[in-house]
Amino acid sequence: MKKPKAARGLSDNELAAMIESLPDGLALFDATGALTWANRRGRRLLALHATETPAVGVGSELESLIARLIGALTPVRRDEYARWAVSEGGTVDVALRFWGAQVVARLTAPPELARDEIPGRAREIAPFQLIILERVLDEADIGLAVATERGRIRWMNQQAKRLFGSARRQQHDAERDIVRAARHVAAGELAASIRLTLQLPTRAVDAQFWTAAPGLAGVRFDDSEEMVWQEESLIA
Numbered sequence: 001m002k003k004p005k006a007a008r009g010l011s012d013n014e015l016a017a018m019i020e021s022l023p024d025g026l027a028l029f030d031a032t033g034a035l036t037w038a039n040r041r042g043r044r045l046l047a048l049h050a051t052e053t054p055a056v057g058v059g060s061e062l063e064s065l066i067a068r069l070i071g072a073l074t075p076v077r078r079d080e081y082a083r084w085a086v087s088e089g090g091t092v093d094v095a096l097r098f099w100g101a102q103v104v105a106r107l108t109a110p111p112e113l114a115r116d117e118i119p120g121r122a123r124e125i126a127p128f129q130l131i132i133l134e135r136v137l138d139e140a141d142i143g144l145a146v147a148t149e150r151g152r153i154r155w156m157n158q159q160a161k162r163l164f165g166s167a168r169r170q171q172h173d174a175e176r177d178i179v180r181a182a183r184h185v186a187a188g189e190l191a192a193s194i195r196l197t198l199q200l201p202t203r204a205v206d207a208q209f210w211t212a213a214p215g216l217a218g219v220r221f222d223d224s225e226e227m228v229w230q231e232e233s234l235i236a
Contacts (some may be wrong), residue, residue: 009155010146013112016125017213018155019051019133023193023220025107027135028129033067036102037123044114045107048086062086062107066094070103088113099132106140143205146212147182154216163205163221178207178219184207186217 009110025042029035046063080096092109143160147153184190193210212218
């Protein structure tokens, strides 16, 4: 069942455009490990070749290595983390989560990795896939928001609401900084994504702004406390 735009803040097309443009890679696999969908960043990262890997298959594309990892998961273990060094230099972190018969993969890597487009691999998001991805993003450990060119916040996930809530309760300057930067990006005044460090009442948060759709800016918040927990999980 689709959420109406008024309840969510974004139409299905706007949400799909935001997901496609995310600076993180997102991909969906079925329970056998077959890739069913990936966003632009995900398609780029999945095509990289591993040089060091926690599983056999050095030199294979990440897509095939992730598929192999999914096939090795037991029914009890519903989440998995892995890190691969790749031939282009640097590492790609992969977090897997089962959602019914689908497996969601989130791929994070330095922005300089895999800038080239992968032709011929874009796939439209099916309605049931959009529902899964919306749930995943709403519960993600990174904050995400979408703002208009007028600076109005149209959508936030739970983590962004927690971060924004602390700023609003303190009448903090961080909210004004976020709205100002998002307004310029949504209006198309800045061609590339930009990064800011925002000082919230309790901690500093890194924010990345990018064009999510015509007239809309995406905002990604990295909370250092959450990122430390994620790093420990990946290494363990």
